[in-house]
Amino acid sequence: MATATKRLNKELRQFSSIPSSCCSAGPINDDMFNWEGSIQGPDGTPYAGGLFFLRLTIPSDYPFFPPKVKFTTKIYHPNINGSSGEISLGVLKSKWAPSLDIRKVLLNIILLLSCPDPDDPLEADAATLYETDRKQYDKTATEWTRKYAMNHG
Structure with missing residues (x-):
């Protein structure tokens, strides 16, 4: 666990010292094994303009095992479960x-938003729509982005 904590502290310092406009992350209530992350929807995709939040649960044997990452913002995507937020992604x-x-x-998650993999779906309907009617897929994904990932002020 000491290795994981040391590594996570280093990563946290990197987020602070080299901020990124496309993503950020940090511990929730100073719990180094539970983080909240956020990503910007990539330009040129139905997710553009959206801000998506994720929950990262980091194992005590990190970095030898991957964090568990789930979307807490609802999103319409073939590789992301619409209700649980679970992500189908090789690096996880x-x-x-x-x-x-x-x-x-x-x-990698931002890249997945730009390039869905309909051959490894968690949402079969979204994958089918992505392959058969891209215009309707983009419309639905854009509607979900507007509804769930944009500031409603």
């Missing part, structure tokens, strides 16, 4: 490596 499973860090995980 078999493609994890200790050289990855939380920032790289968030950047």
Whole structure:
């Protein structure tokens, strides 16, 4: 656990010292194993303009095992479960490596928003729509982004 805490403190300092406009993350209530992250919807996608929040649960044997990451903002996407927020992404499973860090995980999730993988869906309906009627898929994803990920002020 000491290794994980040391590594997480280092990553947290990096988020502070090198802020990114596309993503951020940090511990919830000073709990180094429970973080909240946020990502900006990438330009040129139905998610553009949206701010999406994620919950990261970090195992005590991190970085040897990946964090569990779930969207807390509802999102319409083939690889993200609309109700649980679970994400189907290689770097969170078999493609994890200790050289990855939380920032790289968030950047991979942004990339997934830009390039869905309909062959590995968690939401079969969204995957089918993505492949058969991209215009309708984009419309639905844009509506969800407006409804759930944009500031309603």
